[in-house]
Amino acid sequence: MRSVFAAMALALVASLPALATAEPTYHAVPAELVKPRDGLGNVLAKLEAGETVRVAYLGGSITAANGWRVKTTAWLKQKYPDATIEEIHAAIGGTGSDLGVFRLERDALRYKPDLLFVEFAVNDGGASPDRIWKAMEGIVRQTWAANPKTDICFVYTFRVNYEEPLRQGECPQAASAMELLADHYGIPSVNFAKKIVELESDGKLVFQSDEPTEGKTHFSTDGVHPLDAGHEIYTEVLGDAIEQMASNARPVDHQVKLTTPFVQDHWQAAKMVPITSEMLSGDWKALAEDDTLQRRFGNRMGQIYEATEPGSKLTFRFRGSSAKLYDLLGPDGGQVIISVDGKPREKLVPRFDSYCTYHRIATLSVAGDVDPEATHEVTIEIHPDQPDRQPVAFRLKNPEVELKTPKYQGTNVRASQILVLGDIVP
Structure with missing residues (x-):
């Protein structure tokens, strides 16, 4: 009889995390160029099979520019010539995840994306971790509620003032908050900003300048919005990350991940x-x-x-x-x-x-x-x-x-x- 009660108690305890979870605590996260986590197995399988693949880019002005978004679509077409790649432009300059979560359905999900890139690490730079978690988790949960086979990838872009934490080996606050959420949901992330800081530290890049510097990549004129060479770096980093994830890709049904939220007051609604x-x-x-x-x-x-x-x-x-x-x-x-x-x-x-x-x-x-x-x-x-x-x-x-x-x-x-x-x- 005692063993029966013990088994019942264990079953009850095991069910508790799905019902209530402790609120997360923010802390800085080590910066890594690529964190594959659960990868992009669903979309990579469709690409390898030569199917039609829709790629959505949700973000601010860095994504709205004809830069890494357009270049990544071109890279995918070249890498997977048998597949049909359709781009969904869902970026609006000067906006963060607090608007992105409301416009996600209209601007991206109604087009049924197979892959969703999310870029808000710069425009969310002044937001609290709690606000970032609510909006970003809303984006994740809305996406998988609509289609649990849609893969998501967070990308972290650079702006001047992000270099100090990155030189210390840590993500800036917005990216750290997003990384904690990505860990919970197994979402892969690619840290463009880390590469930019590495190149600058090696004397190969200038963050911000009105004029090109001989022998160095001219990243931007304002410290935020990349010039073409900066967008090219972003695309190269992302292409390498996709190839890395392709080497160990496996399809994933993301539905089960919705059982336990990261924060209770997320903005899925x-x-x-x-x-x-x-x-x-x-x-x-x-x-x-x-x-x-x-x-x-x-x-x-x-x-x-x-x-x-x-x-x-x-x-x-x-x-x-x-x-x-x-x-x-x-x-x-x-x-x-x-x-x-x-x-x-x-x-x-x-x-x-x-x-x-x-x-x-x-x-x-x-x-x-x-x-x-x-x-x-x-x-x-x-x-x-x-x-x-x-x-x-x-x-x-x-x-x-x-x-x-x-x-x-x-x-x-x-x-x-x-x-x-x-x-x-x-």
């Missing part, structure tokens, strides 16, 4: 929900297909709605822990009054900042740290006064004149989607 006409009041209009902003941003944002008149409102209800607006900042941007459950925020929120000599994609946090089990109502209303344009003045040749031109006038708000951790309630 993150989603992007289109704005509908029922949510709008005032002078909102759907931009036409031939509108300049719709043509420029519609591929990423979907249908963009625009309002120019004060008092125009966007109202929606959601159940969950947070909600954001996927919108545009621009030189003619207005400012908004945000109310949650009838309580207006104390300060107005401008849709304009010191970079707004042009329009760009942004997110507006409208509700956070709310009761995730309750239904919340959010209202975003255009304020009558346009925001102060002086923050952008230092970028202009003649600010006194330019800030009075039509380009910098208006109370315009443009948005397309609601980013919600939870669900929109009709």
Whole structure:
């Protein structure tokens, strides 16, 4: 009888990790050029068999550039000439994993990738490990919930100031946080930044310079965005890593890995929900297909709605822990009054900042740290006064004149989607 109870006790203990896990503790991780972990066995099998393979690249401006992304696709086509390689461009400059997790389905997963590269180590450089874990784990879990045979690979790019920890043999904070998550899920990683620092230490590369240095690789002019030679190094490192993983490749069903989360409050539930006409009041209009902003941003944002008149409102209800607006900042941007459950925020929120000599994609946090089990109502209303344009003045040749031109006038708000951790309630 005692042995029966002992067996039952052991079975209960064995089941506990799947139900609850201790929250992880951050620590710096040793930097390695390649960590194969569970490898890329699924996609390599399809490549070797000459099948159609879709490769998605999720990241920021370093990936959005026609650099390592384009070069890696070309390398795969050359390495596996019998396979058909289709590239999924899912990168947006100036964005991190906190947006990537919300746009993952729209920009990557709906195209059914066989391989997903994730590049956010630079743009997540200022984020806490906890925030990185929530968003990056959401990306991992959404991907494998959609298709447990999709392989994922984390890549870590370089920026100036990352060299010090790397010279000490450690990953910078963002990459260390991602490595801890990658260990949990068996995700392979490739550390481009480590190679860049090694080359600089050997006297073969200059991190940042306006002019080439004779006999040395000119990596960048700004310390972040590689020139072509820098992208070539990234591609060579990644190609070597893929060949290394190919030598011991085995297909893996990633479904079983979803049993035990890394952090309990991960963002797998993150989603992007289109704005509908029922949510709008005032002078909102759907931009036409031939509108300049719709043509420029519609591929990423979907249908963009625009309002120019004060008092125009966007109202929606959601159940969950947070909600954001996927919108545009621009030189003619207005400012908004945000109310949650009838309580207006104390300060107005401008849709304009010191970079707004042009329009760009942004997110507006409208509700956070709310009761995730309750239904919340959010209202975003255009304020009558346009925001102060002086923050952008230092970028202009003649600010006194330019800030009075039509380009910098208006109370315009443009948005397309609601980013919600939870669900929109009709």
